[in-house]
Amino acid sequence: MPSLNAHTAISAQHGGLAVGSAGSVTFHAPPVREVWPRQIGLVPGRADCFQHREAADLLDRAVAEGETAVVCQLLSGTGGVGKTQLAAHYARTAWEAGEVDLLMWINASSREAITTAYARAGTEVAGADPSDPEEAIGRLLTWLQTTERRWLVVLDDLGDPGDLHGLWPPARRRGAALVTTRRRDAALSGPGRRRIDIGLFSPGESVDYLTAKLASVQRDDEPAQIAALAEDLGHLPLALAQAVTYLIDLGLSCADYRTRLADRTRELADVVPERGNLPDDHHDVIAATWSLSIERADALRPQGLARPVLELASVLDPNGIPTEVLTAPPVLNSLAITRRAMVLKRGDRKKVSRVVTEQEAADALRCLHRLSLVDFVPGARHETVRVHHLVQRATREALMRDGRADDDGAGGRDLSGLLVRLDAETAAEALEYVWPVEERDDTLMAALQANAKAVADHVPVTAAAGIDGSHYRLGLRLGEAGHAAEARQHFERLLAGLSVGAKGAERGKDIEHLFVRHNIAWWQMEAGDPAGAATAFERLLADKEDVLGAATPSTFATRYGLARARGESGDPAAAVAAFEALLADRLDALTYRTRSFSLRRTVRFAQRAADRQMAVRMEARSGATDRSPGALPQWEPPAPSARYGLAWWRGMAGDPVGAACELESLLAEQGDLLAAFDPLRLATRHACAHWKAEAGDPGRAILLLTELLADQTGILGPEHPQTLATRHTLARWKGAVGDRGRALVLLTELLADQTRILGPEHPQTLVTRRTLACGQSRSAGEDV
Incomplete structure (x- = not known):
């Protein structure tokens, strides 16, 4: 890039450019200096190890396709994707190639910034009176419309489409305009304008950039670790630039940096350079990049809903959240509570609706999409919302900082962890609400399962906090959907959380520990390890009998699991004896539990069909109040009755006729108790x-x-x-x-x-x- 000298860049001082007398309406405009080419405004410097990317070629082709008038190109994308660098690269290339006579680079973050720059340019280029900004702006736009000079106007970081009302550069064959913005509003469209969506680096571009940056300081890191780091950072150019600068400054390897990045006790601001050492003239650390966008989205109608919707999305799967999850009744209830709390906090006395509608939640998603904080395509089946995982992390960290701000050091409460937990629990309830009951949609199921895993990672569990029903439902849903290994891992995470803060004598033997251990053993068996499950069930049974007693449904659930695990481990005779003992005791609690469980599910399904929102409320109320030991089995994996187990293992022990007769009788009874689509009935049919x-x-x-x-x-x-x-x-x-x-x-x-x-x-x-x-x-x- 050529150096900018006094005759190619506008001076910040305007003294002497205009002469006027007090009380006079006549002003003498300064003579226009015929010095060409001319550059007004400072084009950002070239980024270190600037990475050529497909988006630059796309921009070149888009400009070249202009016919009667060059199209105004709008580079749109979330903060950090490199829009400004692409625009600067294009402008610098055009300038150095002598393709423009006038290059104007304007900070468009506000209307005031735009009008100030326009007025200065009108004075410098069109000889306008500097004391009359409006006249200077008009003179500039007229000059751009009529001149035969070739010009390029770059409006960088347009904050609000309304800021350009009446100020759009004219569409002319001799001129071109380039706008960078995070906005995707319909107001940006118009004759002669074309939007180009700027996304992330491709994996190859990310690796090339990191490799070049490391090579510039004689670093030769392991290629696999470089590729993994690019993946961890989601191929976001801003994140890559700040991360590689940080690790070079501290002498870290890519593997060491990835360890720090994965450490949840650190915030994003802790793993990037301090503000004074940011690379490539960055203004903000990565964590602050999206804060202004969030504020602007939250100010759009429906006001105050975009931020809480983004906070809920931050605990779900970044690769795809079904829109019905973020507009489900549990989410709407949560949004209504948040909106009322915000109004009360502001001291606003105006009435606020007690409900948030599904349409308002969808509109909040569109606000986030307009600010490029999420990608949201309405109208598609199972409309999917995608959000970059670093945006999610920055959102969660900001939420936790807000929670810590409530601790005033004088008896205030630290709500940081609680706020994220509440969002995760709301998201879990929403997933439970939309989980298909009868119909099967593989695309939706895959998305729900991925989101269930994501939520599970963000629901902190401790001995003090206990386990909410949503924790159990997520694990059961994963297992029932056929993901036994993932269900086991989910409950193992819950057990690890419960162990934090638990006293030695209580560790593993309170009610919640016992139930979670049962789930771990059950899904271990379903995942193909019956021998290991049998050992776990044996230990668990002794603890349950000691804590709960021998005659509770929860204890008999473990006896069932142990009997089945022994049979699947190669000892059908032991399984037959164990199931016979259950029946002989006339305490086949599993039969009654299965019936009540299935009836409860059938009632819930009917409620959903008639009034889904009421069903959610009843389910939440049941989970919150029914915590007695005898009620715990409602959270255990649904299992066939002991009659089913006995019949199966009798067949395995050599009595197929007796097994078939008993199962046929059981199937007839299940026809009166279970819905045709109930997995227990399907298992009996098999x-x-x-x-x-x-x-x-x-x-x-x-x-x-x-x-x-x-x-x-x-x-x-x-x-x-x-x-x-x-x-x-x-x-x-x-x-x-x-x-x-x-x-x-x-x-x-x-x-x-x-x-x-x-x-x-x-x-x-x-x-x-x-x-x-x-x-x-x-x-x-x-x-x-």
């Missing part, structure tokens, strides 16, 4: 068909399994473990009745899916691999 085949009626079993597979695919989804198990059973019996070719095809397809979904060492995968190998060897023997 077991009944299996033992019918083992008892000598494979033809009937194949018909039953075919019907069941269609129902499971529609209700549970094609990747659910129960669905996969039915596919195996169906393929096996097709081979047994002589259709070996079809059976081998089905088993081959199933093995590929199980390996991908469950893993190569999962028991179901191993069983399918053995069955397929046996079938292939038999077919080979027949061919011989």
Whole structure:
């Protein structure tokens, strides 16, 4: 970039440029200096290790496509994506190539800044009177409209589209305008204007930038760690620049920096340079980059809702939040409470609506989208909201700082952790609300599962705080959806949190510990480790009997789990004996629990169909008040009755006829108690068909399994473990009745899916691999 000297840059001093006399209406404009080319305003310097990117080529092509008038290009994107650097690169290139006679670089953060710059330029270029800013602005716009000089006007960081009302540079073949902004308002559109959305670096661009920056100081870090760091920072150019500067200054490796970045006890401001040492003339540390955008979004109608919506979004999955989650009744209730609290805090006496509507929540999302804080595309199925994970982190940190501000040091309360927890619990309730009841939508289910995992990471659990019902629901939902390993990890995190602050004698034996331990053992068994689960259930049973007693539903739930785990570990006789003991005691609490659980679920489903908001309130009230030991099983994984377990393991022990008869009887009773789509009833249908085949009626079993597979695919989804198990059973019996070719095809397809979904060492995968190998060897023997 050429140096700016006195004749190419406007002076900050205007003395002597105009002459006037007091009381006179006649002014003599200074002569226009015919010095060309001319640059007004300082173009930002080239960033260190400036990274050429596809967006720059896109801008060049967009400008080149202008026909009768060069299109005004608007570079739009969230803070930190490099809009200013792209505009500066384009302006600098055009200037150095001699393609413009006048280059104006204007800070457009406010209307005052724009008009001040326009007035100065009108004085310098068009000979306007400096004492009359409005006349100077008019003279400049007229000059731009009529001159044969080639000009480029860059309006950097436009804060509000309204600030350019009446001030847009004219569209002319000889001129061009370039605007950078975080806004995506419809008001920015118009004749001769084109918006270019500027996104993140591509992974390759991120790696190239970091590598070049490190190489400039003779650093040669491990490529894998450089790529991982770029991923951790979400390929955000601003974050990359500040992070690499920080790690170079402190002599950290990329791996060391990633460790600091992942440390939740540190804020983003702690892992970037201090303000005085920021690279490339940055004005703010990364954490403060979006604060002004949030304030502006929150000021848009509906006022006061954009910020709390963003705070809720900050504890969900950054890669995609279904819009129905952020507009669900639990969220609307939370937003209404927040809005009323803000009004009371301001001392505003005007009446505020006691409710926030779904439309208002959606409008708040659109406000965030307009300020480029989220990406929100309305109208699509399961409209998805995406938000950069660093924006999420900065939002959570700001919320925690607000909470700490409530601690005045004189008896005030530190609400920092509580505020994030409340958002996470509200998000969890919203996920529970929108979780499909009967229909199956794989796209929605995948998004909900990802969001459930994200929320679980942001719900702090301690012995003092205890566990909210939303914690349990998230874990159960993950497990019921077929993600047993993730469900186990979720409950292990809860157990680790409960252990913080728990006294030694109480550790692991209070009610919440016992229940969480039951879930860990249960989902350990479902994930394919029955032997480990049996050991966990044995230890848990002794503690439950000691704390809760032997005759509580929670204790019998653990007895059921232990009996099943023993059977799946290879001891069906022990499983039969354990289930017989449950029935002999006439305390088959699991049967009653299953009935009450399923009836409660059926009632909840009906309530949702009639009045979903009331259902949420009743569910929340139930979870908050019913905390007696006997009530705890409402949060345990739904399990078939002891009759089911006994029938299954009798079959495994050599009595298939008795197993089939008992399961057929149980299935008839379940028809009166459970909905057709209830997973427990689906499991009984599978077991009944299996033992019918083992008892000598494979033809009937194949018909039953075919019907069941269609129902499971529609209700549970094609990747659910129960669905996969039915596919195996169906393929096996097709081979047994002589259709070996079809059976081998089905088993081959199933093995590929199980390996991908469950893993190569999962028991179901191993069983399918053995069955397929046996079938292939038999077919080979027949061919011989």
